[in-house]
Amino acid sequence: MTKDKGATGRPESHLPLAPATFEILLALVDGERHGYVIMKEVAERTEGAVRLGPGTLYGALKRLLEGGLVEEGGERADPELGDERRRYYRLTKFGLRVARAEARRLEEMVRAARRKKLIGAELA
């Protein structure tokens, strides 16, 4: 996603998403999160293959906020991390539609790869 297309466009107009952007949306599907939890969840889910530093994470969040895919969910402390206040982020309905559209696109690509026996051939 390179520029602000607003939350009124079609979800498909935001595709394909950058891998880091999709990872952030995936992390927010279960509910609102602050930066450190997003970063940890992505690292754990991808087994360290995608590591979001502060610049990459907040650069992507800024674009997601501008595009209306994500919104701020207020500031509060995370009891597990001390009493510093943290800003939470959550998916918008439009962000969820974009994430679903991207997941469907990726699923279709995986299906095509299976048909071509790039993957799953050992099971056939």
Next chain:
Amino acid sequence: MSVPTAPLFTVPGPSRPTAADRIYRLLLRAYPPVFRAEYGREMTQLFRDQCRAGDASSIGFWMIALWDVAQSAPALRVDAWRARGCESTRTLGETMKLVAMLTVLLGMFGALSSVAEGVAGGRQGFGGTFLIAVVLGAVAGALLLVAGVAALRGTPSARQMASRAALASLVVFLLARLVFGWMSIFSQLVGIALPLAILAVLRAPRWRAGAV
């Protein structure tokens, strides 16, 4: 390379800034001011979380932090320029900041990687010529870092210092190249092109006249 105990980089709590915090705040200057104002506090907070979870005294940790800044800051600068409609009167000043920012990052990266290469080379029994080249490389990197920081300050005396440091870095780097012939193309590009770029921008007519 890990240092067993490094009190400068420990994270005692949210209220006291550590040396690592201060270095990271300096790195944050690579980002556009508007972005920094909006996300700087959160980025520093996240960086502190990373320090708690990782080893902030290791070179690897800082390499990753530098790579993150080098990867994300230029794109955000470009976004900021676009948002402002690429005002031509500010282009030179912004170019200067971008070159200075790259100089700071790559100077720090060059100095750190020279130290890492020196340690690795020392373990493998490389000779004196290699070590001299590594030391010269580290000095050239440190001079680039000084040039970048001075250029970011932007005062006339700081710009003069930046010019001198960039020139000295170029000379020291060429000396290193003469002492030890083998050097990666990336190192040569950074060591030669970056000081030349900073000298060129500093000597641009509008810059000399004092317009920022």
